[in-house]
Amino acid sequence: MNDPKAQADALIKRGHTLLEQGDLPQATDLLNQAVKLYWAAGEQYAAAAQIGNYGWALRRRGRPDLARPYLEEAASLFTQLGLTDFAERHRFAAEDAHTGLTDDLLTSLPPAVRGALERGDVEGLQFALDALPLAERELILERLMTAGVVSTARSNDDVTEALRQFEPLLQGIAAVATGDESERGDIETALVELERKGWQLRQAVSQIWQGERNLDMLSQHLDELDQALVKKMLELIEPHRAG
Structure with a gap:
């Protein structure tokens, strides 16, 4: 070579x-x-x-x-x-790369999440996170990961878990790509926030909305998880193309 x-x-x-x-x-x-x-x-x-x-x-x-x-x-x-x-x-x-559990971070968290962290209650933290709406839970979890408060160690099930967690967002992205613009503003806001946390989806989504459907083109310089999410977007769009 x-x-x-x-x-x-x-x-x-x-x-x-x-x-x-x-x-x-x-x-x-x-x-x-x-x-x-x-x-x-x-x-x-x-x-x-x-x-x-x-x-x-x-x-x-x-x-x-x-x-x-x-x-x-x-x-x-x-x-x-x-x-x-x-x-x-x-x-x-x-x-924006914060480290540790700062007072500002604690103050900004939902009360149940903040209380569990202050008590060092791992099970209580998981319960508090699970009780949040999906979108809010993901944003809170990303902030805790970025701060190094919770672990982000990857497992063999990470792709499956990412697809599960992002399913509503992916459905919304596909809907915009097939003509339903009703949630476009909310999706764009979510993509900006996710990009701050390390998810590199915004450029690929923009290209998809402009009509790009080539997975190789869309996946350039993306890691495994981002590629899997982009692939799922295209799969959600495909039935509409066939129709």
Whole structure:
């Protein structure tokens, strides 16, 4: 394999697997090797995107402290490339990477969730979260994950769980794509908030709403979970296309 970009892509794929297995040192080493190859191939955007993706992945695993330098580096590279929107999103995520259970975070939580955290009541916390409406529960859980308060360790059932949790949102995205604009504003707001928490769906959804249906095109630079969600969106849209 003499193509530097292809070599880099392969290293990124291996690194992603290692990251999911918790081998951060080796995953980081492969990322660094891949970035050098991207630069050698003149693929500056790919280098910036993969550095950013690594930061998002660390953030999603509840390690905003480790994610911050990667998000900042990606923001700097995107700025150099003139991609100010991408740069701003990564910079904001880096600055928004809170650590620990702060007073401000506690105050902002629903009373039952706050009480369980203050008591150190794990079962009570789960009960309080389960009692919340789905959308609110997901946002609260994402905030706790970002703060490192709860674990985001991945399991073999993560894709299934993500599809289950995001089903209402995916249905709404598909509805907009097939002509029902009634929830578009709410969906766009939700996508912005989710992007702050590490889910990279907004660009793919925008492309889907513009008519793109090629999964490979939509999935570029997305991780496994984001790809699974995009694939599900297309599956929900497909019956309408056939009709």
